[in-house]
Amino acid sequence: MKLLDNNMFRLIQAATISRRVRSADTERFDALRVLETWVPYRDAGFELFVIDDSDWHGEPDEDAYINFDRSTKLFFRQSVYDAALNGDPSCQFTCAHELAHLELHAKIARSKLSREPHKKIAHRTNPKQEMEANVYAGALQIPFPALRKDSTTWELRLQYRVSQEVAQKALDQYNYLTRKGFSFEFRKV
Numbered sequence: 303m304k305l306l307d308n309n310m311f312r313l314i315q316a317a318t319i320s321r322r323v324r325s326a327d328t329e330r331f332d333a334l335r336v337l338e339t340w341v342p343y344r345d346a347g348f349e350l351f352v353i354d355d356s357d358w359h360g361e362p363d364e365d366a367y368i369n370f371d372r373s374t375k376l377f378f379r380q381s382v383y384d385a386a387l388n389g390d391p392s393c394q395f396t397c398a399h400e401l402a403h404l405e406l407h408a409k410i411a412r413s414k415l416s417r418e419p420h421k422k423i424a425h426r427t428n429p430k431q432e433m434e435a436n437v438y439a440g441a442l443q444i445p446f447p448a449l450r451k452d453s454t455t456w457e458l459r460l461q462y463r464v465s466q467e468v469a470q471k472a473l474d475q476y477n478y479l480t481r482k483g484f485s486f487e488f489r490k491v
Contacts, residue, residue, distance in 0.1 A: 310437055310475065311484045313406075317441030318486070320405060327445040330463045333397035334386045337376065341404060347373035348404075352383045365396045368403050376400055391465040398439035406438060407431055437475070444472040446486040451477070 324340065325331050342348045353359065358379055360367050365382040369375040378386075378396075386393035407427065427435075443464050449472065458469035476486070 307479065307482055307484070309434075311479055313434055313437045314441040314446050314475070314479075314486070316405075317402070317438045318445055318447060321442050321445055327448045328461070330461075331398065331442050333394055333401050333439075333442060334383075337397055337401055341401070345374055345404075349373060349375050351375060351377045352380050353377055354380045365393070366400050368400060370408060374404065374408065376404075389463060391459075391463055391468065394463070395439055395443065395465065395468055398442045399435050401442065402435040402438035403427070403431070406434055436471075440468055440472050440475070443468055446472070446476055449473070449476045449486065451480070 321327075321331055324336055337350060342350075360377060360379075364379075366376065366378045369377070378400075382393050382396055386397050444458055444462050449458075453473060453476075455466060455469035455473060458464060458472065459466060462469075464472075480486075
């Protein structure tokens with residue numbers, strides 16, 4: 303499954319705006335800090351749980367997941383949470399990915415719950431939602447307006463403390479969309 307160019311661009315724009323509310327384009331984006339401080343301020347029903355790896359009740363391949371019910375509950379494996387606290391790039395991406403689900407998919411999940419209050423809805427997301435969360439999370443971590451045609455993965459990894467994969471994906475998306483005529487320069491109002 304592939305996201306349409308306009309959808310990818312809109313996701314990146316939304317993430318850029320969301321990122322700018324919380325940190326400068328030159329700083330590393332600390333998604334875990336946002337999850338612990340900003341999200342509870344915005345959503346009074348939000349709860350973050352850290353579960354010991356030996357007691358993990360999520361899917362074996364999951365590092366974290368969100369349960370949208372009467373309140374929003376985010377569950378992290380202890381090892382992932384600890385590594386994110388210590389700045390591990392892949393675990394920071396996991397935090398940004400879960401934040402993306404909160405910002406992009408909470409209303410959809412809640413509307414399904416409110417329309418069918420007596421039916422159990424699977425907590426699994428679909429492939430399109432996962433792709434959207436990945437694009438959004440990458441744009442939270444690396445601000446696209448700061449990218450240039452000559453940016454390198456090494457520079458991005460050093461400046462934003464992201465993984466090689468996130469840096470490369472950001473450059474690929476940036477180059478692809480700029481070739482298609484999209485611009486990431488925001489006008490000052």
